[in-house]
Amino acid sequence: xxxxxxxxxxxxxxxxxxxxxxxxxxxxxxxxxxxxxxxxxxxxxxxxxxxxxxxxxxxxxxxxxxxxxxxxxxxxxxxxxxxxxxxxxxxxxxxxxxxxxxxxxxxxxxxxxxxxxxxxxxxxxxxxxxxxxxxxxxxxxxxxxxxxxxxxxxxxxxxxxxxxxxxxxxxxxxxxxxxxxxxxxxxxxxxxxxxxxxxxxxxxxxxxxxxxxxxxxxxxxxxxxxxxxxxxxxxxxxxxxxxxxxxxxxxxxxxxxxxxxxxxxxxxxxxxxxxxxxxxxxxxxxxxxxxxxxxxxxxxxxxxxxxxxxxxxxxxxxxxxxxxxxxxxxxxxxxxxxxxxxxxxxxxxxxxxxxxxxxxxxxxxxxx
Amino acid sequence: xxxxxxxxxxxxxxxxxxxxxxxxxxxxxxxxxxxxxxxxxxxxxxxxxxxxxxxxxxxxxxxxxxxxxxxxxxxxxxxxxxxxxxxxxxxxxxxxxxxxxxxxxxxxxxxxxxxxxxxxxxxxxxxxxxxxxxxxxxxxxxxxxxxxxxxxxxxxxxxxxxxxxxxxxxxxxxxxxxxxxxxxxxxxxxxxxxxxxxxxxxxxxxxxxxxxxxxxxxxxxxxxxxxxxxxxxxxxxxxxxxxxxxxxxxxxxxxxxxxxxxxxxxxxxxxxxxxxxxxxxxxxxxxxxxxxxxxxxxxxxxxxxxxxxxxxxxxxxxxxxxxxxxxxxxxxxxxxxxxxxxxxxxxxxxxxxxxxxx
Numbered sequence: 001x002x003x004x005x006x007x008x009x010x011x012x013x014x015x016x017x018x019x020x021x022x023x024x025x026x027x028x029x030x031x032x033x034x035x036x037x038x039x040x041x042x043x044x045x046x047x048x049x050x051x052x053x054x055x056x057x058x059x060x061x062x063x064x065x066x067x068x069x070x071x072x073x074x075x076x077x078x079x080x081x082x083x084x085x086x087x088x089x090x091x092x093x094x095x096x097x098x099x100x101x102x103x104x105x106x107x108x109x110x111x112x113x114x115x116x117x118x119x120x121x122x123x124x125x126x127x128x129x130x131x132x133x134x135x136x137x138x139x140x141x142x143x144x145x146x147x148x149x150x151x152x153x154x155x156x157x158x159x160x161x162x163x164x165x166x167x168x169x170x171x172x173x174x175x176x177x178x179x180x181x182x183x184x185x186x187x188x189x190x191x192x193x194x195x196x197x198x199x200x201x202x203x204x205x206x207x208x209x210x211x212x213x214x215x216x217x218x219x220x221x222x223x224x225x226x227x228x229x230x231x232x233x234x235x236x237x238x239x240x241x242x243x244x245x246x247x248x249x250x251x252x253x254x255x256x257x258x259x260x261x262x263x264x265x266x267x268x269x270x271x272x273x274x275x276x277x278x279x280x281x282x283x284x285x286x287x288x289x290x291x292x293x294x295x296x297x298x299x300x301x302x303x304x305x306x307x308x309x310x311x312x313x314x315x316x317x318x319x320x321x322x323x324x325x326x327x328x329x330x331x332x333x334x335x336x337x338x339x340x341x342x343x344x345x346x347x348x349x350x351x352x353x354x355x356x357x358x359x360x361x362x363x364x365x366x367x368x
Numbered sequence: 369x370x371x372x373x374x375x376x377x378x379x380x381x382x383x384x385x386x387x388x389x390x391x392x393x394x395x396x397x398x399x400x401x402x403x404x405x406x407x408x409x410x411x412x413x414x415x416x417x418x419x420x421x422x423x424x425x426x427x428x429x430x431x432x433x434x435x436x437x438x439x440x441x442x443x444x445x446x447x448x449x450x451x452x453x454x455x456x457x458x459x460x461x462x463x464x465x466x467x468x469x470x471x472x473x474x475x476x477x478x479x480x481x482x483x484x485x486x487x488x489x490x491x492x493x494x495x496x497x498x499x500x501x502x503x504x505x506x507x508x509x510x511x512x513x514x515x516x517x518x519x520x521x522x523x524x525x526x527x528x529x530x531x532x533x534x535x536x537x538x539x540x541x542x543x544x545x546x547x548x549x550x551x552x553x554x555x556x557x558x559x560x561x562x563x564x565x566x567x568x569x570x571x572x573x574x575x576x577x578x579x580x581x582x583x584x585x586x587x588x589x590x591x592x593x594x595x596x597x598x599x600x601x602x603x604x605x606x607x608x609x610x611x612x613x614x615x616x617x618x619x620x621x622x623x624x625x626x627x628x629x630x631x632x633x634x635x636x637x638x639x640x641x642x643x644x645x646x647x648x649x650x651x652x653x654x655x656x657x658x659x660x661x662x663x664x665x666x667x668x669x670x671x672x673x674x675x676x677x678x679x680x681x682x683x684x685x686x687x688x689x690x691x692x693x694x695x696x697x698x699x700x701x702x703x704x705x706x707x708x709x710x711x712x713x714x715x716x717x718x719x720x721x722x723x724x725x726x
Contacts, residue, residue, distance in 0.1 A: 166566075167410065173674075284677075332653060
């Protein structure tokens with residue numbers, strides 16, 4: 001049981017820098033989610049921790065021990081790949097037992113461990129089956145069981161739910177959360193899905209283009225995204241963004257985006273410090289309500305519907321705002337037709353403010 | 369622009385010398401003229417088979433396919449003039465413009481007309497800025513848009529989509545979904561969309577056929593399906609999370625669940641016809657939860673509290689019954705005792721087998 005630490009790790013593939021000076025600490029006994037789009041470098045980080053890939057520069061530590069030069073089998077890591085990667089000619093039982101056999105564990109102990117983990121994952125009944133005889137969900141459970149069955153310094157799960165049917169994903173996310181907490185140990189979990197990150201993680205590292213843009217407790221990163229990129233990505237649906245200019249009207253201060261004027265008097269202290277005129281406003285779709293709901297410090301707008309998307313049990317309405325759009329989130333199934341006009345409102349004190357020049361966070365709303 | 373009608377469609381795959389698999393069974397469905405309809409179900413439910421039958425890629429074992437009044441069963445896919453968009457975009461080794469122009473070139477449309485039409489569909493789909501680009505440099509989402517444009521340029525009778533968004537990342541999926549929706553508003557072509565993802569079906573379709581084990585379980589408008597599922601399968605399959613189903617026993621004027629009861633005095637006579645075991649169905653977002661007691665509420669314990677950004681999902685337990693509640697903002701944590709109520713107007717009653725009664 002150790003902290004896993006990457007120190008200034010860089011990696012170039014085919015002339016492309018996939019990791020750029022990555023510093024990252026995965027704390028002992030923590031659940032850390034690496035959040036980022038496909039191609040951001042999450043898998044490469046895992047492969048480097050596992051030792052199946054070597055960094056061009058930088059070092060990897062398990063606790064105080066530099067493992068950069070250590071071969072994979074001496075690192076003791078559990079790894080679940082997105083694509084299951086089960087041995088096709090082996091039964092589920094033998095697949096799960098394989099790391100224990102490699103560690104020369106006794107037959108009796110292997111048997112006990114395999115059955116115990118299989119039961120927790122609900123796959124006891126498929127232990128004698130071959131991968132091709134199982135459903136996608138069962139295969140992924142077997143792959144997870146194989147990674148968790150051994151004692152490891154760190155368990156890494158690389159998008160384990162991405163290839164699973166959404167209905168299975170829904171129940172497996174909670175199961176996995178319970179199971180991993182029960183299992184204990186240090187867990188790193190890579191996903192492109194911000195909702196998975198919110199649901200699962202103690203700590204979140206947002207990784208974009210090979211760079212760790214922000215690392216911190218999940219709440220901290222979600223509530224205080226360091227820059228526009230993090231704010232946009234760690235938000236489902238993505239944060240609405242509007243560049244605008246600071247204007248004073250009497251005692252009050254606004255940011256004028258051309259299509260709306262948002263009052264920011266409450267943030268004047270910090271806005272004055274940065275001494276810039278142009279900012280980017282960030283509003284999460286779930287911060288915007290239909291005007292029929294009560295909203296404090298409201299800015300009300302009447303906008304035209306472009307399209308409504310229904311996701312799960314919620315609706316996203318895309319509205320026309322100036323030349324751009326505003327996406328709002330409604331926690332029920334409502335289908336507004338294109339062209340329909342909607343009155344919406346949001347709390348002006350709940351708006352994020354970023355510097356336009358640097359993209360850095362200037363003001364984050366207080367968390368109530 | 370046609371109405372597609374399926375009449376008693378059954379399809380059996382010969383899977384071995386002596387084994388056969390019944391893929392779809394006795395399907396009757398009408399996809400109205402210029403409508404957007406979805407075939408929704410888990411993998412293996414027969415939805416793709418049905419789509420391939422409409423396209424003419426498979427010929428059904430029995431039954432008839434009509435485009436308007438005309439039976440198209442003997443026609444080839446080309447003769448049916450259907451456009452298909454699959455999970456994996458397939459593009460030719462030529463730039464985007466040429467890819468889109470390809471179907472027109474093959475039927476010798478004059479060059480000026482090709483130019484006009486390519487421009488028109490490129491604008492509709494939003495690929496004008498990449499017309500000179502080679503597809504190999506495009507991301508999945510853009511490739512899929514080019515496929516869409518190429519299908520569109522042919523002015524097909526019917527559009528068939530087979531899980532076209534499955535391989536896109538979440539952002540690309542969101543964008544493409546609105547694109548297809550917009551497109552459907554602008555061109556009035558019949559579209560049939562196969563998916564296992566209910567979000568896509570609910571967003572896009574005017575009508576959804578929910579399939580399971582080769583049969584159509586319910587064919588209805590999205591909100592009807594969501595609010596009034598005909599059985600447990602539809603209720604659970606639609607929605608995220610799926611509808612809660614809780615089984616109990618009818619006693620006097622209530623269904624008894626052990627730790628709590630649900631009053632059915634107004635419908636008890638009707639229920640008696642169906643025996644004593646029932647399931648009530650309620651969606652997680654309609655479950656009322658409070659940390660303080662209120663009238664008509666029963667006690668439950670929070671087992672899991674899952675924060676999802678836009679909402680919080682609670683796993684609750686009362687006695688041996690478990691169910692989910694979805695709240696917008698809450699300070700309910702794991703281990704908390706809460707008070708729960710199921711509002712009457714949101715509860716559906718099903719028989720033990722999961723078929724809707726009330």
